[in-house]
Structures are given as C-alpha cells and as structure tokens.
Amino acid sequence: MSTVNEIRGSELVLEEVTKIFGTVAAVDQVSLRVAPSEFLTLLGPSGSGKTTLLRMIGGFLSPNSGRILIDGDDVVDMPVERRPTAMLFQQLSLWPHLTVARNVSFGLELRRRPKEEIAQKVRDLLGVVGLSGFEDRLPSQLSGGQQQRVALARALALEPRILLLDEPFSALDTKLRIELRTFVRKLQREVGTTTILVTHDQEEALELSDRIVVLRDGRVEQIGEPTEIYDLPKTGFVAEFLGSMSFLTGSLTARGVRLENGVEVEVQEPFDHVAGTPQIGVRPEDVLVSANEGSGAFVIDRITRKGYFNEIWLSCGGATVGAYVGREVPGSIHSRVDVRMRKIHLFTESGDAIDLDNGNASVAVGGGPGEQSESERAEVQETRR
Numbered sequence: 001m002s003t004v005n006e007i008r009g010s011e012l013v014l015e016e017v018t019k020i021f022g023t024v025a026a027v028d029q030v031s032l033r034v035a036p037s038e039f040l041t042l043l044g045p046s047g048s049g050k051t052t053l054l055r056m057i058g059g060f061l062s063p064n065s066g067r068i069l070i071d072g073d074d075v076v077d078m079p080v081e082r083r084p085t086a087m088l089f090q091q092l093s094l095w096p097h098l099t100v101a102r103n104v105s106f107g108l109e110l111r112r113r114p115k116e117e118i119a120q121k122v123r124d125l126l127g128v129v130g131l132s133g134f135e136d137r138l139p140s141q142l143s144g145g146q147q148q149r150v151a152l153a154r155a156l157a158l159e160p161r162i163l164l165l166d167e168p169f170s171a172l173d174t175k176l177r178i179e180l181r182t183f184v185r186k187l188q189r190e191v192g193t194t195t196i197l198v199t200h201d202q203e204e205a206l207e208l209s210d211r212i213v214v215l216r217d218g219r220v221e222q223i224g225e226p227t228e229i230y231d232l233p234k235t236g237f238v239a240e241f242l243g244s245m246s247f248l249t250g251s252l253t254a255r256g257v258r259l260e261n262g263v264e265v266e267v268q269e270p271f272d273h274v275a276g277t278p279q280i281g282v283r284p285e286d287v288l289v290s291a292n293e294g295s296g297a298f299v300i301d302r303i304t305r306k307g308y309f310n311e312i313w314l315s316c317g318g319a320t321v322g323a324y325v326g327r328e329v330p331g332s333i334h335s336r337v338d339v340r341m342r343k344i345h346l347f348t349e350s351g352d353a354i355d356l357d358n359g360n361a362s363v364a365v366g367g368g369p370g371e372q373s374e375s376e377r378a379e380v381q382e383t384r385r
C-alpha cells in the first residue's frame, strides 16, 4: 500500500473572515464551510481576493477579523508550519539547485523523519505524479508541467489535510493545463485531501469542482455546484463570468420577448413573468438561428470560428446577441436571420436574478405604470404551461 493513501481530508469553516489592505477590504466577511475531502474552487476575476483568502487559510496572512476553523479548531494564531495545510503558489517555486527527489523530501528532512521512510515516501510520491525515474534531475531539466507535478508531490509529502492550490496551471500551455488538471482531480479523489483551488478560469472551475465559490470584490457572490451556478446564476455578474451571456432590454409577452424596437423573439421554455423591462439574459447555446434572407429581423455582424463550432454575433435595432452555431453558419456577414431562444434568464436592473423559486417573480422591474395584476400574471403563466 502506498504511503500516499493515508492522507485524510479536514473540514474547513470560515466565519466572516475579513482582510483589509489600507482602505480596501480585499476579503470582506467571507463565510463558508468546506466538507472533508471536498474539491472547492474559488473563482473570480483578478483582484477579487482569491489569493488573499487562500493565504489566510494557509497561515501566510492574518485576517483582521473572523475565524478560520480546521476540524473545529481555530487556527488563526497557528503558525504556517503547524497547520495541516500545504500551499502550491501561483509562481513555480521549486528550489532550482536541488534535485527533484530533494525538492520533494526537503520538508520531511526538516521534520527529521527517518531516512528510510523519506526515501520510500519520495518514491511513492514521484510514482503518484508520474515522475518515477526523474529523481536526480534538476528543475531546469524538466518541462513546466513536470515542474508543477514535482511541486504537487512536494506539497503532498507533508500529508496536508487541506491542499491549497493558487492558479497552479496558469503558467502552462493549454494542452498541458488540461492534462495536469485532469491528473490533479483524479489524484485528489484517490488521496482524499480537502482541496481548495484558486482560479480565474471558468472552464477549470466547471471541470474540477464539487462546488464553486464565485468571488467579487472580496465578497461571496454565489456558492453552488458547477451546474447549479451555470444554470441558475444569482446575478448577471455570475452569469457572465461563468459561461457567457448576452443582455437585452425589452418586455415580456406571453410567447417571448418584445425588444425595444418592437421585434418579438419567441422563447421556448416557460419563464417567470415580470412587469416592466427586466434585463433579459440569454446564453449563446440557447440562441437558435435560422436563415431568412427575405425578412429575418436579425443581421449577422461577426463570425468567429471556434473549430468544431462557430460563434456568431447578431444585431437587431440596438440589441446584440451572441449565438453558437455548428460548422454550417446559416448565412454570412450581413445576412438576415430569424432568432428564437430556447430559454432566458431574467435580472433586475441592479443585476439580481429574478427567480420564481425564491418568490421574486412578482417584483416589478423598471416599475411605473403597466404593471400587471396578480390574476393577469397568473393568466400569462397559465398560457405558457
């Protein structure tokens, strides 16, 4: 049995953790619970506080306020080397003058473990990361992906119960990045260490995570499973950050959306009816395009080849919509097309999702006259079912 399999994942709880730099709250009252052996991703744009939060969990920074609990114990005053955490930093950080084997064993040597045990552990770990036989190389004799795998083995050598990964794949080219992240996910499942990954890459987050935390300006914008966040984004910010979304202004009719210039676009799935003019969001995979040279209401403005599919941009009056179509584009630049939508998302002017499930569906957006009564709304709902 490999010595690597003995790592157990810890539970991590953050209670209103805040870190202030000068006048900016880099992390602002973040609370969340990470289950033992969970793979959680902190996703957000640059500057949203991801690294700061991870460094506080690892013990490299102290919060201004709040508690960090690992298996129930507050670790805020516990020094880095005593925490059951290991962190892989954003920049490659191997010791250039030490061999691969010694990079991995160094932490164990500091802990004065018996020589035999260290040698066995290094063999096991290099086997786990697929680098058996590379013991005597120097970091400069490895590719970027191999270096990152050594750094991973080094972090795992400390048997962390929580593994902290700060954009560990971002320095690698696309193919390696995909290879290594698949590898990390598989390894994490086998080893079972609780893992917190920081990334700004939505694809990485969707592919790897049990749950995703979307951060914005140091605050939690949404927490949920990947499909939940993708399908039911709570805000326009989340919708645009995870996947893409076009936003339109218009009013809702029984059959779909009436754009500001009066053009009606059919929506196939039932949606919550909202009075006024909500922001209407649509994902490109939900936009259905068909050629209609004669009288299509939309015009193709731009076509971007994506390999096995095309992304096209369509306009109608002041409205712009992105759509994914197959290899066969239904027209060319300036062609007129018809547009239908499979489903839409509705948001208030301030960008909060309007969702029937949370009882918000009756909010009037944009306010003012023209609001429907309860019974009228019910009628519209009825006709759509």
Ligand SMILES: Nc1ncnc2c1ncn2[C@@H]1O[C@H](COP(=O)(O)OP(=O)(O)O)[C@@H](O)[C@H]1O
Residues within 6 Å of the ligand: 021, 022, 024, 026, 044, 045, 046, 047, 048, 049, 050, 051, 052, 053
């Ligand atoms: N040591 C620091 N001193 C001052 N400001 C900092 C420091 N570290 C981070 N910040 C600021 O805190 C915010 C969050 O930074 P960071 O956690 O690095 O974001 P991310 O990792 O999401 O890109 C940013 O506005 C950044 O400029």
Ligand SMILES: [Mg+2]
Residues within 6 Å of the ligand: 050, 051, 052, 090
């Ligand atoms: Mg960062």
